[in-house]
Amino acid sequence: MRAVIFDLDGTLIDSAPDIHAAVNRMLAEIDEEALSPETVRSFIGNGVPVLIERVMAARGLHEARHSALHELFLRHYNADPATLTTLYPNARAVLEQFAAEGIALGICTNKPEAPTRSILAAFGLDAMFAVVIGGDTLPVHKPDPAPLLAAARALGRDSTVYVGDSGVDAQTAAATGLPFALFTEGYRRQPVQELHHDASFADFADLPAIVARLAPRPAETRAP
Template identity: 60%
Template sequence: MKAIIFDLDGTLIDSAPDIHAAVNKALAEAADGELDFETVRSFIGNGVHVLIDRVIAARSLDEGRHAELLEKFLKHYDADPATLTKLYPGVQDAVETLHGEGYALGVCTNKPEGPTRAILEAFGIDKYFGAVVGGDTIGVKKPDPAPLLAVKEKLGARVAVYVGDSEIDAECAQKAGIRFALFTEGYRKKEIDDIPHEARFNDFDMVDTIVTRMADAI
């Protein structure tokens, strides 16, 4: 069995608008002002706990308020995580095509598993993914390789290709010994050439050709 495993935020979905909205609702509820979109977008990728750490630092708030703000953020975000979020163009067709070609598909993300599954279901693509591991599923997050390896194991895959958008995903794949394809239109913080990858793309119409070539070469 060959598997294609995807990151979520910045790879399958552009979720920054909903995350930004939930952050500002949490801050407003606590009378702590707000943050602009690009600032919050730059905080995405290391999981929700790091997101809140960065929000606290950006607003110069007391670090002891982390639990309070995390609770408020999750309350607003979990209420409807797919209001402003969109699939990147071509994702639906790419996922359907790969599934139809017999690949086992999975998701490995630092987003908590609950909202991850809710988002996949909201877009009607949850049925294509045989395994989902979120940032709270096994107790460790990317770039630790354990979540990615857990998805591969759950899928029963002999070989796998990981598709992500960031240096975090690249490091995770490298540590797991899994080939990595970089989606260049997501939330990366480093320049493309500074992120280790074996293939890269900016259009999901290219995914089938790229990952098939990568999987067949293993």
């Protein structure tokens, strides 16, 4: 029995436009200049608290304002986190294929759990995922291995593949020992060759073959 666990931002969805919009609405409220889409995109991946830290550093804001800005950002973002967000091409079809094959699906993301669930529901994907671990579900978040291990335990399958797009995901997978498939079209900041991965892909249409190789069905397993 097999499972596939996905990161969310930069893996299944391109959420950078909505995150960028919420960041700039936050900055406008405190009379600070907007940041470019490319700048905000480079800040994504380590969770909202780190995102806010990076925004504050870019605008020279005092660290004492972090809590208030964190709350302000979430108010803007949670109001509608899927206005500009899109699924990556072929992602839905592959998720449907996996579900039809009986592969258990999970999410392990550093995005807070509430907007994660809202986005999955907005795209009609929420029923596909048996477990959702967000950045605030546990006391720790990726690259700590605990969230990914918790997702894998909840799915309870013999073979599990993790799919992500970033250095954070690569570190997390390495810490758990789970096979890792790297999506190269997301928010990665390092060259592919510098990141731990067992396979890489640029098109979701290629993922089923990768999962079949990294987590073969018992009947497909061959003796060495």
